[in-house]
Amino acid sequence: MANYPELSLSVEAVVFSYANKTIKVLLQLHDEKPFRDQWGLPFQLVKENESLEKTTDKIRQKLNKYSIASGIQSSIYSHPKRHPKTRLVSISMIFFAKPHTMEIAAPSYRWFDLNELPSLIMDHSLQIKDALKFLQTFTQNHTWVYDLLPDRFTLTQLQECFETIYGKPYDKRNFRKKIMSYGFIKPSREKQKGVAHKAATLYFADKKKLEKFQAL
Amino acid sequence: MANYPELSLSVEAVVFSYANKTIKVLLQLHDEKPFRDQWGLPFQLVKENESLEKTTDKIRQKLNKYSIASGIQSSIYSHPKRHPKTRLVSISMIFFAKPHTMEIAAPSYRWFDLNELPSLIMDHSLQIKDALKFLQTFTQNHTWVYDLLPDRFTLTQLQECFETIYGKPYDKRNFRKKIMSYGFIKPSREKQKGVAHKAATLYFADKKKLEKFQAL
DNA sequence: ACAAAAGTGTTATTTGTACACCCATGC
DNA sequence: GCATGGGTGTACAAATAACACTTTTGT
Structure with a gap:
């Protein structure tokens, strides 16, 4: 990520879990340039010959400790100035993790209560809010709820x-x-x-x- | 569009209308390079300092003869080879036009019956199919139907x-x-x-x- | 024995579905 | 006067909502 191309695409992951009657969100302490030491959603740039599906797979692999269930596309974030250095358009994907995986320690990742989120990079706070609303309103079929519960x-x-x-x-x-x-x-x-x-x-x-x- | 950048983004418009008990789709006879004289959805590249909302506005203006109602985001098409010359990722938006506007002549635009579509560029046939399915399944709230009918x-x-x-x-x-x-x-x-x-x-x-x- | 959550059935209300005839108009 | 679609009500079935007590277990 040394030089920034004209336009980049990324997939950003809103990973939800659930424990103790609260919804949890997985955040990453970013370590690369413009966002060093700031919390945000895990994300993954879409590479040159990659479809979004491929990128989504990669992100799922990156988070495989949490054995997350298959994603749901929620929305797109495209404001030209959302990223300070480049033009980044992001597709927000929702994932689910079972609660036992939250115990797993992983450097630079941490689970936060939905109601106690730190300040986040870019529009990630909005993205999380939108994601929950998306689940609440667009899925009359609530089968994903079982991905949040223990087996x-x-x-x-x-x-x-x-x-x-x-x-x-x-x-x-x-x-x-x-x-x-x-x-x-x-x-x-x-x-x-x-x-x-x-x-x-x-x-x-x-x-x-x-x-x-x-x-x- | 002489030289192609690494990655381009576009908004593609699935414009529906309704008359004589059939659903109509607005298609454009494209006149620029890779698609000259082929039918496809109207689309608009996302420019450098433009959000998707802005691009969507532009497309709505371009089609203002048909006084289309505000759009609904349906899906994203990102296969690396979908466009023959460049890497094009497209956001598919659904719009609605009132039937009286279908009378309006416009060079290189034409309304087709949903069931009698010509062969289309890229994945536009799929996009139209997906758009209808999206409307049928994700909107329990059918308020957009009134955008398809006369006043x-x-x-x-x-x-x-x-x-x-x-x-x-x-x-x-x-x-x-x-x-x-x-x-x-x-x-x-x-x-x-x-x-x-x-x-x-x-x-x-x-x-x-x-x-x-x-x-x- | 008591605190704490598990488990279970009935009734009333609301919502959805099936169905058939008379009415007004233009030809 | 007849063909054409406009307009209306009722009865039954299904889904949803409201509601309270007994059971089991650990302390």
Whole structure:
């Protein structure tokens, strides 16, 4: 990135996860020139003979510690002065990471609470806000929610996750009825451990059925 | 466009209209080098100090004969070899034109039936297909349909327009009940003229209420 | 025994769907 | 007077919303 070409394209990753009733966002402490020591979204320049899909793959590989699920294109950021040195147009992609991966230490990456973000480079704060709004409004099909939860989860955890994302409470009985009616959430034979009350059944999402459901 | 820069960005316009129970698409007979005398979507390169919004404005001005309504971003096309001479990444935008504007003659532009498209440059055929699918699936809020209809329309015309777009029939009584329940379609005092049967009431969309509805 | 969350069913309301006839007009 | 589309209501089914108590377990 020594000399800047006329116009660069990048894919920028808004990676969400979820824990303790809060949404988490993965940020990177950038170490290259114009943004050294500043927090921002991980991003990846689109190389000369690369399609966006290829670049998106690369970014997924770069973040493979977090085994992120496949991305969703949300929006494009193109203001001519958004990058201080070059003309950078960015495609914002949304990814999801399971909570256990958040434990994994990685130099220069850190998870932040959505509500406690530091000051970010370029328009990344806006991008994160837009990404959440995009998920809330454009996906009536909420199958990506299961990418934010552990492989085994209780129905209460699932409900809390929905409540956090959509910012509103759901009725316990109605919520369970509806979720179970979709048919892609199944009970495992395991139960919650180490809780000071009745142990909840752990459920899991049937991936094949989820995919079929998405196809609609 | 004599010499090609490393990477170019463009906004490409899928302009839809509607008449005689068919969806129409505006195409341009291109006259510049690599695409001379070939049909394709109208497009506009993103200039050096231009945001996409600016470029989109320009394209709207270029097509101002058709007084197209504000655009919706649909998808991005980025295959490295999609343009024969340069690396061109394109943002596909969807626009709408009212049917009376289709009468307006404009050299090198022509309206085609969606089902009778000629062979198109680059991936423009795919882009049109994707655009329609985008509208069908991602906008539960169908307020753009009114941009395809004349200012005054009968409820039967409205219903036919929905039927064409979504490719399925609706029940007359239920359709009317639902549409009227939204509250943004109002009857005018005018009636259809010159028909060999009872003249239908002409309705119009209340723009202010439409906007409020969109905000949800 | 008590605190804390799990789990479960019924009723009322709203929304969606199916369906058929009379009306006004131009020819 | 007849062909053509305009306009209207009702009954049933399905989905959604509101709501409270018993169970299990750890401390």
